[in-house]
Amino acid sequence: MRHDHPARWPWLALAGVGLAALPLAAAAAKRRGREADPDSAPGHTARRSSGEYRVVGRSVTIARPRAELYAFWREFPNLSQFMANLEKVEPAGSEPGHHTWHIRTIAGQVRAVDTRIAREVDGELIAWRSTGDSEVDTEGRVTFADAPGERGTRVSLIIAYKPAAGAVGDALANLARQSPELQARHDLKRFKMLMETGEIATAARTRAEHQRETEEAR
Amino acid sequence: MRALTWQGTKKVSVETVADPEIVNPRDAIIRVTATAICGSDLHLYDGVIPSMQAGDILGHEFMGEVVETGSDSTLTKGQRVVVPFTISCGGCFHCRITQFSACENSNPSEKQDMSEQLYGHPMAGIFGYSHMTGGFAGGQAEYVRVPFSDVGPIAVPDHLDDEQVLFLSDILPTGWMAADNAGIGPDDTVAVWGCGPVGLFAVQSALAMGAAQVIAIDHYPHRLELARQLGAETVNFHTSDVREALMEMSGGIGVDAVIDAVGMEAHGFAIDNMLDIAKQTIGIGADRASALKQAILAVRPGGRVSVPGVYGGMTDKFPLGALMEKGLQLRTGQTHVQRYMKDLLGMIEEGKLDTTFLISHRLPLEQAAEGYRQFRNAQDSWTKVVLKPGG
Ligand SMILES: [Zn+2]
Numbered sequence A: 001m002r003h004d005h006p007a008r009w010p011w012l013a014l015a016g017v018g019l020a021a022l023p024l025a026a027a028a029a030k031r032r033g034r035e036a037d038p039d040s041a042p043g044h045t046a047r048r049s050s051g052e053y054r055v056v057g058r059s060v061t062i063a064r065p066r067a068e069l070y071a072f073w074r075e076f077p078n079l080s081q082f083m084a085n086l087e088k089v090e091p092a093g094s095e096p097g098h099h100t101w102h103i104r105t106i107a108g109q110v111r112a113v114d115t116r117i118a119r120e121v122d123g124e125l126i127a128w129r130s131t132g133d134s135e136v137d138t139e140g141r142v143t144f145a146d147a148p149g150e151r152g153t154r155v156s157l158i159i160a161y162k163p164a165a166g167a168v169g170d171a172l173a174n175l176a177r178q179s180p181e182l183q184a185r186h187d188l189k190r191f192k193m194l195m196e197t198g199e200i201a202t203a204a205r206t207r208a209e210h211q212r213e214t215e216e217a218r
Numbered sequence B: 001m002r003a004l005t006w007q008g009t010k011k012v013s014v015e016t017v018a019d020p021e022i023v024n025p026r027d028a029i030i031r032v033t034a035t036a037i038c039g040s041d042l043h044l045y046d047g048v049i050p051s052m053q054a055g056d057i058l059g060h061e062f063m064g065e066v067v068e069t070g071s072d073s074t075l076t077k078g079q080r081v082v083v084p085f086t087i088s089c090g091g092c093f094h095c096r097i098t099q100f101s102a103c104e105n106s107n108p109s110e111k112q113d114m115s116e117q118l119y120g121h122p123m124a125g126i127f128g129y130s131h132m133t134g135g136f137a138g139g140q141a142e143y144v145r146v147p148f149s150d151v152g153p154i155a156v157p158d159h160l161d162d163e164q165v166l167f168l169s170d171i172l173p174t175g176w177m178a179a180d181n182a183g184i185g186p187d188d189t190v191a192v193w194g195c196g197p198v199g200l201f202a203v204q205s206a207l208a209m210g211a212a213q214v215i216a217i218d219h220y221p222h223r224l225e226l227a228r229q230l231g232a233e234t235v236n237f238h239t240s241d242v243r244e245a246l247m248e249m250s251g252g253i254g255v256d257a258v259i260d261a262v263g264m265e266a267h268g269f270a271i272d273n274m275l276d277i278a279k280q281t282i283g284i285g286a287d288r289a290s291a292l293k294q295a296i297l298a299v300r301p302g303g304r305v306s307v308p309g310v311y312g313g314m315t316d317k318f319p320l321g322a323l324m325e326k327g328l329q330l331r332t333g334q335t336h337v338q339r340y341m342k343d344l345l346g347m348i349e350e351g352k353l354d355t356t357f358l359i360s361h362r363l364p365l366e367q368a369a370e371g372y373r374q375f376r377n378a379q380d381s382w383t384k385v386v387l388k389p390g391g
């Protein structure tokens, strides 16, 4: 079974440069003698790509307690409330942490992506990755850290994916109408809105207009 | 319902559009009883603000009666409220430190990209002010959907009529914050560029804050007269050299604080305007910032520069050296309306502030297009236009 191979983090290894600031990647980087880099900038802000995988990342500060944000995210079906191109997430089988993500593509089709939780640290980190049975090769992780003072929680989302090639055809790069960078940024902003205000901002004047906009954003 | 819509540069018209509805739980629907045309609406009218779309409903200064509330609104039907022009959630980092106009959650995420690229950070949502600030329908209409109605709108007592409180929505707090940003002390001499509504309210606010001397600068005789009636001294820049006049009037020290209430549409203040106009025409968004440049040269070393005037792009030949070598402080920004509304309402109730002197024209909403034309072209006599829907 795939989750019996905890050391398998292919993109993190490949993306050693881009993810230098991540704990898991740091180990790989260290082996490659990069521990001398004193820079504090997060790896995903690096001005170069990370091998075969593309890495997008973004941080926001959310004025809510860390435990609350973690609990909301850990309930994966909640993600479709703010991830625009996600139709729904549902548990797959009886194994905990195993989900099927239904992701909308440009043509309006929905693709199923099977994911397993790769690592979790209560209240701090959730990482997931697509299983070998999926048509899409992707991994994601979200981390939660206390922000200074009364500022709440710093939430960082990092998604790595393999750009479209060969058999995968319309893999993640083409999945959404927006670029994955933009999509991740917008998704995280909507997460912040939902957590801080209980709703997601819209300029729609009527419910019908709102419905139309929501569909167009997908 | 009927609403004033933007149709293109210098083209606005009242059209019939769908009534707004409650979309989010914290929304309320307001039936507008009074709404004003703002100087900054003229930037939209003139087509110098990007991301406008034909059919956009304008207006960010409005008040009215609550007619519908979402499940999480704290307003009640029948309440009379004034609505701040900036939309603020009350719960984000910036709202919590009362920097409401920097709210992180009111501009829809997909609308934030443009200002984030231009300015490094996204702008908050604003009613009726282009898609860069959310594309929210404005208040020059019979009804408005008001998001976060539990945070922004302020209830007003029945004994104050609309015209006494309408300007709490923007220009009164904007003039007040301009004076606040100028850090005014009791012995100060303060110079205000521009005697439009914000400039006049800045004059009034500076005097209320105890400034010893306030000097108002403009070239419209009627507007200068209004400033004098408030207690200001005046300088007409068509007939006097402004910097020299200010030096003399401040006894050779220079003024302690300057307020640029003109913004990017500054005309007539200096020769480099022509160059700036040319650039604006070809669309690279160079702001004409002559009033600000002049203000920076006029203020004394160690003085304060406050900029309530609206700028959107870049400017060149900015006197950065004067700013640094004279050790100036510069403060600016869209108004944190919610921070000031309650206190200012109190001052209106106590009779310490009157804002109605500004209103020169009252029109039914149906004549809004005419109001824009006149407000744009006859600035001396058309100081402020109040529109009454259903009137
Ligand atoms: Zn205004």
Ligand SMILES: [Zn+2]
Residues within 6 Å of the ligand: B088, B089, B090, B091, B092, B093, B094, B095, B096, B102, B103, B104, B105, B106
């Ligand atoms: Zn906010």
